[in-house]
Amino acid sequence: MTMLERTPPPAEQPLLDVKDLEQRYTLPRESMFKPAAQVHALNGVTAQVMAGRSLGVVGESGSGKSTFARLVMALERPSSGSVSLMGRDLNRLPADELRRARRDFQMVFQDPYGSLDPRQTIARIVAEPLTALGRMDRATLRERVSGVLRQVGLRDADMDKFPHEFSGGQRQRIAIARALITQPKLIVADEPVSALDVSVQAQVLNLMQDLQDQFGLSYILISHDLAVVDYLCDEIAVMYLGRIVEQGSPEDLFAHCAHPYTRALLEAVPRARAGGVRRRGAQRIASQSTGATGCAYASRCPLADQHCRETAPPLRNVGRAHLAACHHAEAVMALPSVAAAG
Amino acid sequence: MSDTANAPLIEVRDLGVRLNTSRGPAQAVRGVSFSLRRGETLGLVGESGCGKSVTALALMGLLPESAVVSGSIRLDGHELVGLSDANYCKLRGNRISMIFQEPMTALNPMHTIGRQVAEPLRRHTNCSAADARREAIALLDRVGLPDAAKRVDAYPHQFSGGQRQRITIAMALACQPDVLIADEPTTALDVTIQGQILDLIADLVAERGMSMILISHDLGVIAENVQRMMVMYGGIVVESGATNTVFTRMGHPYTQGLFRARPRLGARKGTRLQTIAGTVPELADLPSGCTFADRCGIVEDRCRVALPAVVDVGARHGVRCIRTDVSMAETVGAVEHDHA
Amino acid sequence: MSTPLSASVDVEAVTARPRLATGFWRRALRHRSFVIGGALSLMVLFAALLSLVWTPWSAYEIDVTAKLRPPSATHWLGTDVLGRDIVSLLLVGARSTIMVGVIAVSIGLTFGVCLGLIAAARKGWTEEIIMRMSDFTFAFPAVLSAIMLAAVAGPGMVTSIVAIGIFQIPTLVRLTRGSANAIWAREFVLAARASGKGGFRITIEHVLPNVLPILIVQATIQFALAILAEAALSYLGLGTQPPQPSWGRMLNDAQTLLFQSPMLAVYPGAAIAIAVLGLNLLGDGLRDLLDPRLARER
Numbered sequence: 001m002t003m004l005e006r007t008p009p010p011a012e013q014p015l016l017d018v019k020d021l022e023q024r025y026t027l028p029r030e031s032m033f034k035p036a037a038q039v040h041a042l043n044g045v046t047a048q049v050m051a052g053r054s055l056g057v058v059g060e061s062g063s064g065k066s067t068f069a070r071l072v073m074a075l076e077r078p079s080s081g082s083v084s085l086m087g088r089d090l091n092r093l094p095a096d097e098l099r100r101a102r103r104d105f106q107m108v109f110q111d112p113y114g115s116l117d118p119r120q121t122i123a124r125i126v127a128e129p130l131t132a133l134g135r136m137d138r139a140t141l142r143e144r145v146s147g148v149l150r151q152v153g154l155r156d157a158d159m160d161k162f163p164h165e166f167s168g169g170q171r172q173r174i175a176i177a178r179a180l181i182t183q184p185k186l187i188v189a190d191e192p193v194s195a196l197d198v199s200v201q202a203q204v205l206n207l208m209q210d211l212q213d214q215f216g217l218s219y220i221l222i223s224h225d226l227a228v229v230d231y232l233c234d235e236i237a238v239m240y241l242g243r244i245v246e247q248g249s250p251e252d253l254f255a256h257c258a259h260p261y262t263r264a265l266l267e268a269v270p271r272a273r274a275g276g277v278r279r280r281g282a283q284r285i286a287s288q289s290t291g292a293t294g295c296a297y298a299s300r301c302p303l304a305d306q307h308c309r310e311t312a313p314p315l316r317n318v319g320r321a322h323l324a325a326c327h328h329a330e331a332v333m334a335l336p337s338v339a340a341a342g
Numbered sequence: 343m344s345d346t347a348n349a350p351l352i353e354v355r356d357l358g359v360r361l362n363t364s365r366g367p368a369q370a371v372r373g374v375s376f377s378l379r380r381g382e383t384l385g386l387v388g389e390s391g392c393g394k395s396v397t398a399l400a401l402m403g404l405l406p407e408s409a410v411v412s413g414s415i416r417l418d419g420h421e422l423v424g425l426s427d428a429n430y431c432k433l434r435g436n437r438i439s440m441i442f443q444e445p446m447t448a449l450n451p452m453h454t455i456g457r458q459v460a461e462p463l464r465r466h467t468n469c470s471a472a473d474a475r476r477e478a479i480a481l482l483d484r485v486g487l488p489d490a491a492k493r494v495d496a497y498p499h500q501f502s503g504g505q506r507q508r509i510t511i512a513m514a515l516a517c518q519p520d521v522l523i524a525d526e527p528t529t530a531l532d533v534t535i536q537g538q539i540l541d542l543i544a545d546l547v548a549e550r551g552m553s554m555i556l557i558s559h560d561l562g563v564i565a566e567n568v569q570r571m572m573v574m575y576g577g578i579v580v581e582s583g584a585t586n587t588v589f590t591r592m593g594h595p596y597t598q599g600l601f602r603a604r605p606r607l608g609a610r611k612g613t614r615l616q617t618i619a620g621t622v623p624e625l626a627d628l629p630s631g632c633t634f635a636d637r638c639g640i641v642e643d644r645c646r647v648a649l650p651a652v653v654d655v656g657a658r659h660g661v662r663c664i665r666t667d668v669s670m671a672e673t674v675g676a677v678e679h680d681h682a
Numbered sequence: 683m684s685t686p687l688s689a690s691v692d693v694e695a696v697t698a699r700p701r702l703a704t705g706f707w708r709r710a711l712r713h714r715s716f717v718i719g720g721a722l723s724l725m726v727l728f729a730a731l732l733s734l735v736w737t738p739w740s741a742y743e744i745d746v747t748a749k750l751r752p753p754s755a756t757h758w759l760g761t762d763v764l765g766r767d768i769v770s771l772l773l774v775g776a777r778s779t780i781m782v783g784v785i786a787v788s789i790g791l792t793f794g795v796c797l798g799l800i801a802a803a804r805k806g807w808t809e810e811i812i813m814r815m816s817d818f819t820f821a822f823p824a825v826l827s828a829i830m831l832a833a834v835a836g837p838g839m840v841t842s843i844v845a846i847g848i849f850q851i852p853t854l855v856r857l858t859r860g861s862a863n864a865i866w867a868r869e870f871v872l873a874a875r876a877s878g879k880g881g882f883r884i885t886i887e888h889v890l891p892n893v894l895p896i897l898i899v900q901a902t903i904q905f906a907l908a909i910l911a912e913a914a915l916s917y918l919g920l921g922t923q924p925p926q927p928s929w930g931r932m933l934n935d936a937q938t939l940l941f942q943s944p945m946l947a948v949y950p951g952a953a954i955a956i957a958v959l960g961l962n963l964l965g966d967g968l969r970d971l972l973d974p975r976l977a978r979e980r
Contacts, residue, residue: 060532061503073876099878107876114869119891125870129877167621168390178873197389197622198559199637202603202615209614224533227605231615254608268533270562272601273676274589277566 013087015185015218016049016072016105021081023067023242041067043242044081049235051185054212054219056229056250058265059239065222068239069190072220073107074098085186103133106179110191112171116163122149123159126178133182148177151214152207169200176207183215190222205231226265230254235321238262241296244315248322256333258324260301266338295327303328349419350377351553352401352521356413359393359400361625368625370396371577372649374413376570378553380520385568385585386557387600389622393577394557398523401555402440403430417521435462439514441543443526445506449498455482455509456494462516481512485542504535511542518550525557540567561601565589573597576623576633578649583659590675593653593661596634598674632663640668709971716967722960726953730776739767741774742925750943759949762932763939768946771927772953778839778928779957782912782921783905785843790850790904795897797851798858799889802866803881812855820852825911828920842921846911850904857900861893895972902965906958913954929954 023042042064049055059065070076072083074090083090085105093101106129109115116125126145130136146156152173163171172192179187192208193201209232211217223229229236230250238246238259246259257263295313298304308327315325318333326332359371371393378384386394399405401415403425415422417437422430434440442448449458459481460474469477475494482490485508487501498506507527514522524543528536544567547554556568564571565585572582573594581594592598599618620637629635631646638645645664652660655670663669710716733741738758745765753760759768797816801809828845835841865871866889874884909929915921916930917937924931929950936946 060534075872075875099880102876102878107873109869109873111869115873117870117874117888117892120887128874128879132874132878132883169621175873178877182877198561198600199389199603199618200621202605202617205605206614206617225605227607227609230607231605231609250608264534266607268537269607270536270560270566271676271678272561272565272589272604273678274565274586275678277678 012050014048015051015086016047016220017082017084017087018045018047018072019082019084021045021068021071021083022079023064023071023076024079040242042071042078045239045242045244047237047244047247049186049218049220052212052216052218053235054221054233056221056223056233056236057239058223058226058229058236060224060265062241063239064242065239066190067242069107069188069220069222073105073188074102100133103129103182104184105186105188106182106184108172108175108179108187108189108192111195112168112175113163113195115175116171118163121160121162122154122174125163126159126174126181128178129182144181145177148180149174151180151211152177167200168196169203172196172204173207176204176211180211180215184217186218186220188220188222191224192221193228194223194225201228208232226254226269238265243296243325244323245297245326246324247315248319248324252319252322255337256319257338258318258322258329258333259297259326260303260328260332261297262324263332263335263338264300295325303331348379350416351380351418353377353416354401354414355416357397357400357415358410358412359396359405360410360412361396361405362408363626365624365626369577369628370409370625371400374572374574374579376572376582378521378555380553381548381551382570383547383554383556383568385564385571386555386574387559387561387564387571388574389559389600391622391625392574393625394574395525396577397574398440398525398555398557401521401523402434402438403427404434404440432466435514435519436466436517437519438521438523439517439519441507441510441514441522441524441527443529445503445510445530446498448510449506451498454495454497455501458498459509459512459516462513466517477516478512481516482509484546485509485512485515486538487512503531504539507531507535507539508542511539511546515546515550519552521553521555522547523555523557526559527556528563529559536563543567561604573600576628577625578633578662580634580662581660583656587656587659588675590677591656591670592674593655593659593666593670594634594663595638595640595665595669598669599637599639601674601676640665706971710967713967713971715963716971719960719963719965719967722956723964726776726957726960727780729773730780733770733773733777737767737770737773739770741766741770741927750939760943760945762935762946766927768949771932772929772949775927775929775932775950775953776957778922778926779909779912779954782839782843782846782928783908786846786850786908786912787901787904789844789847790854790908791897791901793847794851794854795858798855799862799885801855801859802862802889803885809859813859816852816855819848823849825914825918825920828915832920837920837923839922839926842912842915845915845920846908849911850908853904854897854900858893858897861896862889865889865892895968899965899969899972902961902968906961906965909954909957909961913950 021042022040022044024038024040027037027039045068047055057065057068071078074083077091085101088101090098090101123142123145126148127141130141130144142159145159149156149158154170154173154177163174166174189208193204196204205228208219212219219232221229221232233250236248236250236253237244238253238261240261246253246257246262253262254266257266294309294311295301295304298308301308313325313327315323318324318329354377355375357371357374358369361368361370374397376384386397388394396405400411403422405411411423413423417433449455456475456478459478463469463474463477464471479491479494482494487493487505487508498509501509527543528539531539540563543554546552556564558564568585570583571585571588572579573596574580575596581588581592581597588597592601596618599616602616603618605615618637623629623633623636629646631648632638632650635641635645642665650662650664652662653666655661655666743766748761748765749763751757751761757767757769761767762771797812801812827848828842831841831845871884871888874888912921912928913930913933916928917934919934922928922931932950933947936950939946
């Protein structure tokens, strides 16, 4: 259903199949006598990624995009729903098999300073996914490490250094090398360039694209930056308060977006150009509280009407491989497109 | 005051800052000059370690004691370089205010927001506690905090990130400063909130006739929010001019590199981003001559001999590069097309 | 106000990154409290080692005819009420002091660090039980548990060592759990989990090495506390038994003669003060030297 037109015949099994994923967290009790409050971090997310293709997940803080990443990585158990990689439900695998299955999916984190243990050498850090799989002799290990370090543009001599001897961009290369060492099929990258300087950001994004071309990797790229996701991904899911509100190819999403939230995101991106004057939105305070019923975005939406506040819109087809969860999707698509380039 | 609105409110001449780093002394800022009249806005763009934040801290007199500041900073004709800390305290929060990147750390978690907004008022003006509180509520209301009168006694953790930034803006504005310095005020916020906060700052600046210095790493934020801009790299200003002029035709290879390196929405698939080779240099070991020489695509031997002088490439558009004939042969920049 | 803080943070961001490992000793030798603390601690250690091979007089030989002598060329600091040489007593006393300290702190570290690491790794009920048990132990002062132990096993050096060791555990559990929790929250631990490492390996490979500097520093402080506790127990007659000398017992013996010869109390008191001060300064120094954030400010 969510597959794109260019996807291979439907007989082929998707690399990653996420079905109806929900995650609730219980908040600390405020009172002994009241039931503990719960937050719905993820509210029924369904997505598929075919081998060699990439999914971008866009959203602001609190949208559940990082929870989604952790669930795909099987770092948490979902409250309900399933995550299947190559047909295997990760949450039903025995611990030992899950550990072995992890060679196929690896992760790159946001903070290049926090994601590398300051007391370990680069060789140890990069080798970690291999050593987690089982014993391996030192010479082979170092050979593998030197191989991936070269792939990400670092040198053999860097193996015995410590993380603090590298700049932010180099550290992110090290983190990518660590994810690559098991030759995974899927890399989940949670805001991989948002902590980097603009000039370095471009180097890392180019590297990620090269690696994809070279190894046929799939990425799940989590980001708040639409342009970054557009650059690397074949399909984009826009999340808002734990739900996917719009999903489709970057071309569809940016040329004629169907959800008012996607539109708001597009309009909010500052444009680097002469004579650029920001479109001024209403000075409305974003309240992210949800009513019991109705569309979660209704309180911020300029198009919201009574129907929106009463009935939650389902995610539905608004075009070929283009889904949106909005009663007024057609009206939004009819609006003049947000000038994209810039 | 009486001198007319044409005299510069703040005038910086040849500002230099020397910092002590763990790798020895470093010239964090060199030869920064600009002047701002009342109501004007100036943007500082650059990457980490380019000296933009150090420049802001120098204006605020907030550098560590070991820092050596040279040159001149004049506020309404009064020299600020060498001013005692006690005298600087009378200016900070009163005539010059600053908004920081992290609203979380800029607010004291143990005090109510009302108290924190009222604090500069109590310190710099002799108004009563009740007046200060009333003024604090009015300010919080002005910055768009919902139910300001009710929530004035709440604590910072009870607000969202965007609301907290509104509170720090109210704090910065309490004493009606002449100069507002905003150091990456929206970097920690979501995109949709970012626009609201920038709108608010723009409104307040216009409303109160303040001068604003906006610091950002984001060329888009600069393009949309300030009249003039300066691009900094390695502690020096490499390009400066009216924002529209600079964005129409960028002169310095670094500005051009920054502009081209950004991933752009709707760019054709499969195109590679143009990168700037290498990494941002450490301040302690900047190259001699042009600070950008090691990463520049059109570098020549003479670039490394001495720091290039500023070349005028247009009306009040200065570029610190000796190869503008090459760098500007091709137009780099973008102009908003009227899509009416 | 937070402005000065932000200023320092910003400046830090633009300064060069530090090199952690290089020049540890060079920095150490320039650190005043580390040097003074190290010298004082070494002095105590040297006294204890010296007593194994040489003391001016025997510390056990009683010569009532030579009791309460003032300092002289033969007895440098005089003699006590049983005619024993004070210098010899102090030297031998250093031995039991250090022994009690080392063994008690080892007990405390072994149990405290293990339990703290387990609590941080397992969370949930395991953590709850460990923490409540350590709170329970914490509620009993060392003296009280020593009295209870002495009632069962009889007073003596072993009893006092065990009592002091148990008394050390809760502090170390709390500290270890707190620091380990902070490490568990770091992204590199998440990265290790994502590559399939379990709680035990993460604890050994990532958590322990990162909390170790904090533990080393705390150990020196615990050592000082153990010396004080040993002195207190010996003073109460619950610790080292005669004729084995210890600084606490010397204080205890001096008590009855406080007005006749006050110096008898001053010597062991000064020895305890020197040892405790030395270790505290050493701990302060180590904390500064091992903290990467402080290291960058020279």
